[in-house]
Amino acid sequence: MHEDFEDTGTGKGSALWRNGLAVFAAGISVFVLSANYYGLLQPMWQTAMTMALILPFAFLHTSRRGRGVWLHPALNIVFAIAVSAAFLNVVFNYMAIQMRQVIPSIWDQIACVVAVLSVLEVTRRYFGWALPIIATVMIGYAFLGNMLPPAWRHAGWDMSFMTFSLYTQSAGLFGVAPKVAVTLIFVFVSLGAFLARMGTMDRVLDLSRAFTRGSYGGSAKVAVFSSAIMGTISGSSVANVVGTGRFTIPLMKAAGFRAYFAAAIEAVASTGGLLMPPVMGAGAFIMAELLQVPYGNIILAAIFPAILYFVVVFLSVHFESRKLDIRSDTEGEARSAALLRCGPYLIPVLLLLGLIAIDIPPVRAALYTVGFCVVLSWVLQPMGLRAIFAALVDSTEQATPILCACACAGIIIGGMDGTGLAIKFSQFLIEFAQESRILALILGMIVVIILGMGLPATAAYILAAAVVAPTLIKLGYMPIAVHLFVFYYANLSHITPPVDLATYAASGIAQSNPIRTSMRAISLGAVAFILPMIFIHDPVLLLQSADPLRLVISVATAVAGTAVIAGGLTGWLFTHVTGLGRLILIASGGALLVPVWYISILGVLIFGLFWISTRTNFQPIVKLPQERT
Template sequence: MAENYQKAVAENEEILRKFDKESDYRRLTGFSARIVAAIAITFSLFQLYTAAFGVLDAMIQRSIHIAFGLSLIFLLYPARSSWSRDKIHPVDVIFAIMGAAAPLYIVVFYKQLVLRAGTVNTVDYIIGLIAVLLVLEAARRVVGWPMVTIACLFLVYALLGPYIPGQLAHRGVDLSSLVQHLFYTTEGIFGIPIGVSSTFIFLFILFGAYLEKTGMGQFFIDLANAVAGWASGGPAKVAVLSSGLMGTVSGSSVANVVGTGSFTIPMMKSLGYKPEFAGAVEATASTGGQLMPPIMGAAAFLMAEFTQIPYVRIIGAAVIPALLYYFGVWTGVHLEAKRLGLRGLNREELPKIKKILMERGHLFIPLIAIVYLLVTGYTPMKAALYAIVLSIGCSMLRKNTRISFTDIVKGLEQGARGALGVIAATACAGIIIGVVTQTGLGLKMGSTLVSMANGNLFLTLFFTMITSLILGMGVPTTANYVITSTIAAPALLMMKVPVLAAHMFAFYFGIIADVTPPVALAAFAGAGIAKANPLRTGINASKLAVAAFLVPYIFVYNPALLLINVHALDIVEIAITSVIGIIGVGSAVAGFLITDESWIERVIFFIGGILLVTPGIKTDLIGAVLLVVGFLIQRQKLSKVKALKPAVNKTK
C-alpha cells in the first residue's frame, strides 16, 4: 500500500505544479544543487539557533529571514516558465544576489538608519524601491499573479488617492514616503506577517518536514482506512479523516489534495463515486485542513499577533467550528454513499488499527507534545523547537520509521524550501498592510460595507463574505488571512462583532475560496487527479462545504461557539442544534436522507436546518418541527417503496 501511495504521488506531481505555484521549482543537480542546499540548510540552522538562544532585533531578524528567502526563491523558481528546470539562468543568479543584498543593507547599515530616524537618503530610497520590486517578483514566481495584482492595485491606490472618487479617496502618498514606509519600518514588508514567518511559522514548517520524513502522511492514510475504510462510501470518509489529520501539519490545501488524493480519489472512483464527486470530497476535506487547529495553515499565529489574543485561545476557539465543518463534509459523503448504495472496502483489504498503532503509534507523540506545550504556556516558537527535536527522537524508536543523519540534513533543506511560499506571501502581504496603515483603507472599506448594508448585521456579514471569497481567490492561507482581516474584518468590528469572531469570519470565507468557483484551486487540483470536469467538481465541493458557509454566521450571532463568555451547557446546546441543523441542510443539498427527496422535502429540510443553526429558542423549535415533519414524510415514502417492491417482484 505504501508503494502504491508513493507511486500515485509521483504521478500527480504535474497536477500539483499546475495548480500550486509553490511546487514549480527547479530540480537541480550537481554543483548548483549543492549551493542551493547549503543556503537552505544554513537558513534552517539560523532559524533554529535564534529559536534556541534568542531572537535578534526585529528588523535584523526579519531582514536576514527575507534575505535567505528571496535568494532561494530566485535560485529555485525561474523568471519564465520556458526556462530550464535543470540549471540556474544567469539572470536568476543576479536576482538572487540582489534579493539577498537589499534586505542585508538594513543589517549592515542598521545604526545609521536608526540615527536618521526615518529620513531616507537617495541610496536608501533606491535600495528600498528595488527591494519592493523584488518582493513583488518573488511573490509572482511562488504565489502567482492573483496576490501580486492585489498588491499592485494597493500601491496604485496609495499613489493616486486624491484622484479616487467617493469614500475611498485620501490625500495621497508620494513614492519616496511610500518606499520609506514599506521598507524601513515595521509597518510594511517587515511587519507582523514576516515577523511571525521569521519566528513561529518557519519552525512549524520545519516540524512538518520532519514528520513527513518519518512517514506521517502514510500513517494518517492507513489509520483513516482502518477506522473508516469499511463503512458506506469508505474511501470518501478516509479522504475526510486523512485530510483532516494532515491539516494539523499542512499549510496548503492544494498540496494536501495531491498528497492524500493520489490515494483516495482512485479508490472512490473504483467503488462507484462519480469523478466530479470524488475530486470534490478530497478538495473539501483538504481545504478544511487550513481551518483545523493547532496550525490552521499558520494563520493562527498571525491571528494571535493581529488580535493580541493568546495563541492557545485562538486554537481553542477554532476547535468546534472546525469539527462542525468536517461533520458537514462527512454528512454529505455519507448521504451520497447511501443514495448511490455504495459499500466500503472489505475489512480483509484494510490495515488493522492495532497493528498500525503498535508499529507507528509513536509518531503521534510529537503532535501530542506540541499541543501540551502550547496549552501549558510555552511560546509557539519554543513548542515547535522542542517538537522538532522530539520528532527526530521518536522516529528512532522503531526501525521502520527511523530517519538517518542524511534524512535529518535533508529535512533542514526541505523545511527551508517549504517556507519559501510563506515568505513570499507574507512579505507581499506586508506591502498591502503598509498601504492600509498609511492610507486608512481598512476603515474606509469597513465603512463602505456597513453603508452598503445600511447598518444591517446580516447584510454586512453577507457583503463581508463575498469580499472575503473574492480576496481569497488563488491566495495561500497566510496571505489570505492577512488580506481578509485587513480589508473585510473592519466592517464587522464596526458592527460590534467580537474581535475574534470578526477575524475568524473573514478567515473562514477566505479559505473556502479554494473550493468556490470560479477560482477554486483545490477543487481544480482534485478534478485533475479524478480526470473530471473542473467546474462541476467545484460546484460539488461547494455543496459539500455547506457547513463552512453556515458555521461563521453561527459564531457571529452566537460567539459561544468560539468559547466566548460561555458556559458548558451553552456549548452542548449550540453543538447539538448545529449538528442537527447541518444534517438537515446537508440532506437538502444531497436530495436524500433515508430515501430520495422531492423539492418540497428539500425546502423543508433546508429551512429547518437553517433555523436550527440560527441561535434562539423559537427558531430552534420551529426548525426541529420542520425536520421532524420532513423525516416523517421520508419514512412514509420509504414504507411505500418497500411495500411496492414485493408486489412488483410477485407480478414478475
C-alpha cells in the first residue's frame, strides 16, 4: 500500500480501497509515461485518454481526503464514471467527432457539459473557488454576450457552439494548457518523484550543509541552495516548500532565526527555484513551445535574472545572519567528502541537461532520465519494486492537481478565443497604454498575479500568457521578454497576499504568523517584483544585447544594485544601519538597477555617501552598539 493514501476509515474495506486507488494511480502513470515515450497517439486523443483516467482519480482521491465529503462516496464514484465516459466519447468516436465538429451531436453536447462541470468541481477541490468562478464567469459571458454593452458585446453562444469551442476541436479542454499538462508537466513531475524516491533531496541537503559549514547563517543558506537546485525540476513552489522546508525550517529556527524569517526564506527560495534554469518547473520548455524558439534561447534569457534573484536572497540571509551574529556549526562533513558521496545523485540532472543540449526533445530527455534514475539507484541506493511503485503513485498524485488546473485554464482560454474577449482585452490595454506604457505594464502585472493566485505556476503562466502576453507584444516589447515578464509574476503570485500558497505552506511548517511571514517574504523577494519591469524595457539583462561593454556594465550595476538592496532590506551592510540608512540603501540599489547611465551614476554617488557615513559612524544612518536590537 502507498503510505500517502491515508484514510479515516478502518478495516479491510478501507485498506482495499486505498490499495486499489494506489494501483489505479500507478497505472495512470504507466499509461501517460508510455504514451509520451512512444509518441504514437494523436495529441487530442492522448489528452482525452489521459483526462479520462486523471479526472476520475481526482474525484476518488479527493473524496477520501476530505475535500469532497459533501458528496456521498457513491456519488463520487458516479461522477468519476460520468466524467470518464465524457472523455472516452472522444477516444472511441474521435474520427466521427472530427467530421461533425461544427455540428456536434446531442451526446457530444451532454458529454461537454459533464466534462466542464467535472473539471470545475475537481479544480475547486484542489484549489478553492477562485479559478472555477473565473471559468464560470467566462462561460456566462459566452452565453450572454449579445446582451452586454457594445464595447464587450459578441454574438453569444448556444450549446452547439460551446461544444465546438470547448470539446470537439483541439481547443478548450484539448487546447494548449491541457496538452502541455499531459506531456511536459506530467513527465517532469514524474522525474521529480523518481528523484525524490531515489534520495536526491536528502543528498542535496547534505551537500548544501557541507558547503555552508562554518559560514554566517549556514542553515538558511542550505534552504537557498537546496531550493534553487530542486525547485527547478519541481513543478510546484508549494511542493518545493514542503519537500525542503520540513528539513530546513527547523534547522533555521534552531540556529536562532525568527520563525517568520525562516518561513519567508524558504517560501521565497522555493518560489525562485521555478525561475532557475535549466528546467524552471517545465516552464522553459513550455515557453519555448509557445514562442516557437530554441530552448537554448530561453535559458540564455532566463539565467541572469534568476541569478540576481538568488543573489539578493542569499545576501539577505548573510546580512541578517551578520546582524544577529548567527554562525553555522563548524563541524561536519568535509566539502570534498560530501561532494564525492552526494555528487552522483546529481548525475540525472546533468544527464537531462546533456540530452537537451544535443537536441533530444525535452519530454523524451526527461523519460530517459527517469529510466536512468532507476538504473543509477541500483548502484547507489537500490530502488526496489515497492519504491518504483511508490514513485509512480507519487507522479499521479502530484500531477493530478496541475492537470485539473490546466484543464480549467483551457476552458477559460477556449472561452476567450471563442468570444473574442482576448482581442477586446488587448484593445483595452493598448488604449490604456496610450496614456502610459508603465501603467499598462502595472495593470498587466496585476492581472497576471490575480490569475496566478492559488494555481500551480505552470498553469498560471499558460493562462496569463494567453491573456496578457499578446497585448504586450503588440505594444512593441520583445516576445521573450514579455513571456519572462508573465512567467515571473505568475510565480511571484505564490508569495503575494492574500493567496500566497508558498508562504502559507512555509508558515505552517514554521508555526509562524502567516501575515508577518508574507510581509517578510515580499521584502525578501522585492527585487524579483522590480526585475521584470526593468528587463522588459531593456532586454540587456536577458543577455540579448550585442554590445559587450553595455552588457558588462549592466550586469555589474545589476549585481551591485541587488547587493545594496539586500543590505537595505535587512538593515545591515558593513554595520548596523538605521531606518534612514535602509531607505538610502534601497534608493541607491534601485538606481543602480535602472539601465540608464546617469541614474546608475546617481546610485553610485548615493552609495558613496552611505559608505562615508559608515566609516565616520554618522549616527542618523549608523546604529551604535547600544542602540542595536
